[in-house]
Amino acid sequence: MIFSSIFSYMTASVENFIIVCLLTFVSLFLISAFLFPAVILKNRLATTLWGKFKDKGELKKFAFLAVIFGCIIGVYWGLRPLKDGIFGNIVGFGWQPIAKILSLFLITPLVILYSKLVDKYPRNKVFYILMAVYGTIAILFAFAFSHKTLGLANTVESPARIIGWLWYVYVESFGSLVVALFWAFTSDISMPEEAKRGFPIIALLGQTGNVVGPWIFRAKRFGFATSAPIVGMLAAVIFIIGCLLWVFIKVTPEDHMVGYEAAEEAQEEKVEKEKKEHKEPGFLDGLMLLLKHGYLLGIAAIIIFFEIIVTMLDFFFKVTAKKAFPLETDFSAYLADYGVWTGIVATTCVILGINSIQRKMGMKASLILLPVLVGAAVITLRVNPILSIAFWVMVFSKAVNYALNQPTLKQLYIPTSKDAKYKSQAWIEMFGSRGSKAIASGINFVRKIIGPNIYILISFTISLGLVGLWLFVALYVAKQYNKAIKDNKIVC
Numbered sequence: 001m002i003f004s005s006i007f008s009y010m011t012a013s014v015e016n017f018i019i020v021c022l023l024t025f026v027s028l029f030l031i032s033a034f035l036f037p038a039v040i041l042k043n044r045l046a047t048t049l050w051g052k053f054k055d056k057g058e059l060k061k062f063a064f065l066a067v068i069f070g071c072i073i074g075v076y077w078g079l080r081p082l083k084d085g086i087f088g089n090i091v092g093f094g095w096q097p098i099a100k101i102l103s104l105f106l107i108t109p110l111v112i113l114y115s116k117l118v119d120k121y122p123r124n125k126v127f128y129i130l131m132a133v134y135g136t137i138a139i140l141f142a143f144a145f146s147h148k149t150l151g152l153a154n155t156v157e158s159p160a161r162i163i164g165w166l167w168y169v170y171v172e173s174f175g176s177l178v179v180a181l182f183w184a185f186t187s188d189i190s191m192p193e194e195a196k197r198g199f200p201i202i203a204l205l206g207q208t209g210n211v212v213g214p215w216i217f218r219a220k221r222f223g224f225a226t227s228a229p230i231v232g233m234l235a236a237v238i239f240i241i242g243c244l245l246w247v248f249i250k251v252t253p254e255d256h257m258v259g260y261e262a263a264e265e266a267q268e269e270k271v272e273k274e275k276k277e278h279k280e281p282g283f284l285d286g287l288m289l290l291l292k293h294g295y296l297l298g299i300a301a302i303i304i305f306f307e308i309i310v311t312m313l314d315f316f317f318k319v320t321a322k323k324a325f326p327l328e329t330d331f332s333a334y335l336a337d338y339g340v341w342t343g344i345v346a347t348t349c350v351i352l353g354i355n356s357i358q359r360k361m362g363m364k365a366s367l368i369l370l371p372v373l374v375g376a377a378v379i380t381l382r383v384n385p386i387l388s389i390a391f392w393v394m395v396f397s398k399a400v401n402y403a404l405n406q407p408t409l410k411q412l413y414i415p416t417s418k419d420a421k422y423k424s425q426a427w428i429e430m431f432g433s434r435g436s437k438a439i440a441s442g443i444n445f446v447r448k449i450i451g452p453n454i455y456i457l458i459s460f461t462i463s464l465g466l467v468g469l470w471l472f473v474a475l476y477v478a479k480q481y482n483k484a485i486k487d488n489k490i491v492c
Helices: 002-012 014-040 044-050 056-090 093-106 108-120 123-145 162-188 192-216 228-251 261-277 285-292 294-324 328-351 356-361 363-383 387-411 418-445 452-487
Strands: none
Touching: 056 093, 056 162, 056 192, 056 228, 056 328, 093 108, 093 162, 093 294, 093 418, 108 123, 108 162, 123 162, 123 228, 162 192, 162 387, 162 418, 192 328, 192 387, 285 294, 285 418, 294 328, 294 363, 294 387, 294 418, 294 452, 328 387, 356 363, 363 387, 363 452, 418 452
C-alpha cells in the first residue's frame, strides 16, 4: 500500500516531478557556470569583497566547496520548513518544545557512531557514508508520509504518532551533523589567510542554497496534496551532494588540500605517539578535549547563547504563525517564505561585504556584531510582539548568523588539532546546539503554565542577560585566536 500510494502521487504529477528535477539541476549548473568564471577571472568585485587570491587553484577550490555547501544548505532549508509543518500536522505543534528536548537524547548514538567513523575512515569517506544514510532515510520517510493512515493524509494530530517525532529528530540531526562535518573538512584543508578570502564565498553560495531550497521544494508550487513527494526529491539531492564531494577530491591538487601547518604537525606527532602506545581513541575524546580547554568552551558558549535566545524567539514566531496558517501545506509554505527571505537577506549581506568586517577589522569586531544585533532584535520584538515583526526579527537574526557569524566561527577551528576539528566540533554542534535548544524549549514548554505575559518577561530578561555574557566570551575567544595565529601555534 505504501509503494502504491507514493507511485500514485508521482504518476499523477509526472510533469511537476520532471520540472522540479530540472530546476534543481539547472540551479546547480548556473551556480557552477557563473561562480567559477567570476572567481577564476579575479574580477574586481570579488577582489574587493574577499581580497586577492593566491592563484587559480585556490579560487577553484573554494568555488567548488561553495557549490557543495550551497547544495547542503539548499537541502537543509528545503527540509526545515517541512520539519515544523509535518510535525505540526502529525503530532501537533504544541509538542515542539518536547521534540527539541527529545532530539538531544536521540542524537547521542549518532555522535558516538560519527566519532567511530572519524577514527576508522578518511574524512571524505565519512561524508559519503552520511550522505548515503541520510538519503536512504529520506526516501523511507517519503514512502511513509504518502501512506493514507500513517502519513500526511491523516490530519488527526496525536503525540502517539511516532513517525512525526522521528522526522523531527532526522532533520535536526542533518542540520547539525552534516554541516559540522563539511566545515570540519573545509577548515582542515584551509590556511588562516586563505580562509578569510574563501570562507565568504562558501557562505555566499550557502545563502544561495538557502533561497533556492525552500523556494523550489514546496508542495503548493507543484500542486501536491502533501509534502511527501518533496521529501523524496530532497533525498535525490542528498545523493548528488555525496557525488559532488567525490568529484572535488578527484580534481583538487594535493597542494591545495593542506591545512594549518602547526595543527598538522601536532596531529602527526599525536598519531605517532598513539601508535607507539597502542592506544585506541574513544568517542569521548572530543568531549574531554572540549571540557579541558577554555577556547573550545568559549566557541561552545557563543553557539549556546545564540541558540537559547533564538529558540525562544523562534517558538513565539512559529506558534503565532501556526494560528494564522493551520493547514500543513500553508504553514510549510509560510515557513518556506521565511527561509527564502532569510537567504535573500544573508546573500545581500555577503554581496555587500559584511565579511569584510572580519577581514579588515579583525576577529574581535566580527564576533561581537551578532550579539549586539540579537540584543536589538530582542528589544524590538518585546516592544512589538506581532507576527510580521517576529517574521523579520527572525529573518535578520538568522541571516546575519549565516552570513557572518557562521563563517567566522568555523575559522576559529583552524588553529586546533584534528580531534578538535572533527570530534569536539561534533560535540559542540550536536550537544551544544541541541542542548541549548532543549534548555530554551523547556522554558517554552512552561509557557502554558505561567501564561504568555510572564513567559515574555522571563524570556526577555534571560535573553538580555545572555547577550551580556556572549559579548564577554566573544572577546576572550578572539584574543586566544589572534594569539595562536600570531605565534603559529595550535590552541588545543
